[in-house]
Amino acid sequence: MSATTTTTELERIIAGDARAVARAISKVEDNVEGAAGLMKSLFPHTGRGLIVGVTGSPGAGKSSLVDKLAMLYRSRGERVGIVCVDPSSPFSGGAILGDRIRMQTLGLDAGVFIRSMATRGHLGGLARASVDAVSILDAAGYEKIVVETVGVGQDEVEIVKTADVSVVVLVPGMGDDVQAIKAGIMEIGDVFVINKADREGVLRTEKELEALMSLAARGDGWEPPIVKTVATENVGVEALAAAIESYREFLLKGEANLARRASVARWRILELLRERLVERALGGEGADEQLDALANEVAAKRRDPYSAVEEFLEVSEKQ
Amino acid sequence: MSATTTTTELERIIAGDARAVARAISKVEDNVEGAAGLMKSLFPHTGRGLIVGVTGSPGAGKSSLVDKLAMLYRSRGERVGIVCVDPSSPFSGGAILGDRIRMQTLGLDAGVFIRSMATRGHLGGLARASVDAVSILDAAGYEKIVVETVGVGQDEVEIVKTADVSVVVLVPGMGDDVQAIKAGIMEIGDVFVINKADREGVLRTEKELEALMSLAARGDGWEPPIVKTVATENVGVEALAAAIESYREFLLKGEANLARRASVARWRILELLRERLVERALGGEGADEQLDALANEVAAKRRDPYSAVEEFLEVSEKQ
Numbered sequence: 001m002s003a004t005t006t007t008t009e010l011e012r013i014i015a016g017d018a019r020a021v022a023r024a025i026s027k028v029e030d031n032v033e034g035a036a037g038l039m040k041s042l043f044p045h046t047g048r049g050l051i052v053g054v055t056g057s058p059g060a061g062k063s064s065l066v067d068k069l070a071m072l073y074r075s076r077g078e079r080v081g082i083v084c085v086d087p088s089s090p091f092s093g094g095a096i097l098g099d100r101i102r103m104q105t106l107g108l109d110a111g112v113f114i115r116s117m118a119t120r121g122h123l124g125g126l127a128r129a130s131v132d133a134v135s136i137l138d139a140a141g142y143e144k145i146v147v148e149t150v151g152v153g154q155d156e157v158e159i160v161k162t163a164d165v166s167v168v169v170l171v172p173g174m175g176d177d178v179q180a181i182k183a184g185i186m187e188i189g190d191v192f193v194i195n196k197a198d199r200e201g202v203l204r205t206e207k208e209l210e211a212l213m214s215l216a217a218r219g220d221g222w223e224p225p226i227v228k229t230v231a232t233e234n235v236g237v238e239a240l241a242a243a244i245e246s247y248r249e250f251l252l253k254g255e256a257n258l259a260r261r262a263s264v265a266r267w268r269i270l271e272l273l274r275e276r277l278v279e280r281a282l283g284g285e286g287a288d289e290q291l292d293a294l295a296n297e298v299a300a301k302r303r304d305p306y307s308a309v310e311e312f313l314e315v316s317e318k319q
Numbered sequence: 320m321s322a323t324t325t326t327t328e329l330e331r332i333i334a335g336d337a338r339a340v341a342r343a344i345s346k347v348e349d350n351v352e353g354a355a356g357l358m359k360s361l362f363p364h365t366g367r368g369l370i371v372g373v374t375g376s377p378g379a380g381k382s383s384l385v386d387k388l389a390m391l392y393r394s395r396g397e398r399v400g401i402v403c404v405d406p407s408s409p410f411s412g413g414a415i416l417g418d419r420i421r422m423q424t425l426g427l428d429a430g431v432f433i434r435s436m437a438t439r440g441h442l443g444g445l446a447r448a449s450v451d452a453v454s455i456l457d458a459a460g461y462e463k464i465v466v467e468t469v470g471v472g473q474d475e476v477e478i479v480k481t482a483d484v485s486v487v488v489l490v491p492g493m494g495d496d497v498q499a500i501k502a503g504i505m506e507i508g509d510v511f512v513i514n515k516a517d518r519e520g521v522l523r524t525e526k527e528l529e530a531l532m533s534l535a536a537r538g539d540g541w542e543p544p545i546v547k548t549v550a551t552e553n554v555g556v557e558a559l560a561a562a563i564e565s566y567r568e569f570l571l572k573g574e575a576n577l578a579r580r581a582s583v584a585r586w587r588i589l590e591l592l593r594e595r596l597v598e599r600a601l602g603g604e605g606a607d608e609q610l611d612a613l614a615n616e617v618a619a620k621r622r623d624p625y626s627a628v629e630e631f632l633e634v635s636e637k638q
């Protein structure tokens with residue numbers, strides 16, 4: 001056990017103490033010393049909760065849907081953790097705003113833990129930190145952990161792929177860009193939701209979705225169900241929970257589960273490796289100053305970025 | 320000059336030969352040997368074109384808007400390059416689909432070059448490759464280069480920030496998630512567009528946007544204009560081009576330009592550095608097998624991801 005992970009800290013997290021959980025998530029988010037030690041000691045306690053990833057077009061009503069799903073799980077006596085990945089929030093405090101809105105609905109319930117994860121500057125690590133936060137909630141005994149993305153980008157797709165069950169939320173009739181996104185996220189959806197299903201165009205969206213699915217065979221024999229919901233009116237939420245459960249049962253029966261876990265593990269190792277290597281390269285004496293100097297040279301067009309990186313690596317290796 | 324960059328290849332790109340440009344972009348996308356050498360030799364020829372970044376909510380009609388803007392530039396006799404960043408496309412060929420749709424409108428015009436950039440597996444590099452593609456088009460003498468994102472995630476925001484002028488496209492009334500995104504992308508917008516401005520709710524969106532802007536002061540004295548467009552009917556496109564031009568003129572007058580270029584250069588160096596370090600770490604003998612073995616151990620819960628990375632780094636350093 002790392003020197004900075006006290007037995008008490010670990011015990012409190014495992015006992016489900018919300019304040020200890022919050023502090024642990026801040027640790028991995030800030031990537032402070034001791035964060036790695038903490039994650040190592042928590043690891044044996046993970047793997048009990050069901051992790052549900054939720055992504056989809058902005059405006060599809062993901063947050064409302066997640067809130068209603070959380071309430072359903074609560075009514076069944078389960079504790080629910082929600083990790084909301086918001087890559088855009090560093091710019092204007094979006095994460096804080098999102099948390100506040102959420103708190104009005106769910107925040108007074110001690111059985112629900114909500115946390116928004118934001119980008120911390122240029123060094124990345126949001127994906128790694130988000131997945132670590134999910135593990136912390138898992139170790140803390142939350143039976144259901146929902147990881148939800150605000151954006152729909154590369155990192156967000158990767159994060160949702162680390163869940164046990166990935167839910168893709170669509171909405172009827174949103175134009176061409178959404179078509180492109182639909183095509184792109186087809187393969188990560190274990191369950192599809194058409195939210196705002198009281199709107200025009202539901203049938204068309206459903207047909208399009210079925211057509212796309214018939215093109216992209218999964219290879220594991222699972223046929224992703226399509227669930228229609230109106231989250232704001234709590235319509236279809238039980239059906240969504242049932243669809244999520246049915247995929248979990250499918251996973252438990254077959255080989256797909258281990259393959260999925262291995263692929264998630266590989267991704268987590270690579271993300272951590274990337275972060276470690278960059279940290280180490282930038283942690284050297286004078287590295288930051290050298291980087292600034294090189295950036296200024298590139299900006300002034302006295303040097304190209306490729307040569308700048310070679311120069312940087314040469315200097316850092318001499319140390 | 321690198322051995323794999325022949326004078327002829329370089330000359331053909333600088334002469335604006337579309338096939339040479341396409342091949343060069345494939346090189347940086349696949350990150351093959353010689354790609355770095357090519358980028359180095361092209362660097363002195365960059366910095367002439369105007370790079371316009373376009374992002375915004377899916378369904379906002381970004382593609383139509385970019386197409387109409389491209390047509391306007393064409394009518395003024397300028398050559399236009401379009402780089403479309405589509406992180407989701409590896410899953411189901413989204414990039415190819417997007418290109419095909421595009422081609423119907425613009426593809427027959429030799430003065431327009433369109434390229435979609437997709438993620439290449441787990442190793443990332445999409446952001447670096449997209450920005451390299453923009454540099455290639457710049458070196459090839461395209462007067463306007465538009466870099467457009469399909470998703471709205473962390474990487475997409477970073478890519479759009481590398482442009483000379485960043486345009487954020489919104490659409491009236493799309494719900495809460497969009498509110499969150501609006502807050503998040505406020506600081507990257509030099510010009511805002513409310514597209515589909517013939518729809519209900521334009522005034523409300525405009526008011527919200529103004530309110531958000533008044534909260535987030537930029538510090539450089541620029542007040543981002545809000546342009547209303549109906550891209551499908553070619554309404555407001557001239558006003559958008561004028562707003563883009565006015566920001567360019569603002570940049571040329573002040574200090575902001577150099578600071579922006581330095582920050583873009585720093586980001587490019589970091590992206591390249593990250594990629595190089597991971598490549599080197601995974602390029603060692605047996606590295607891939609070791610990674611697979613560690614991933615399997617983590618999946619089987621015999622080892623945690625943090626210890627796996629430490630083990631990996633230890634082995635790779637002994638070599």
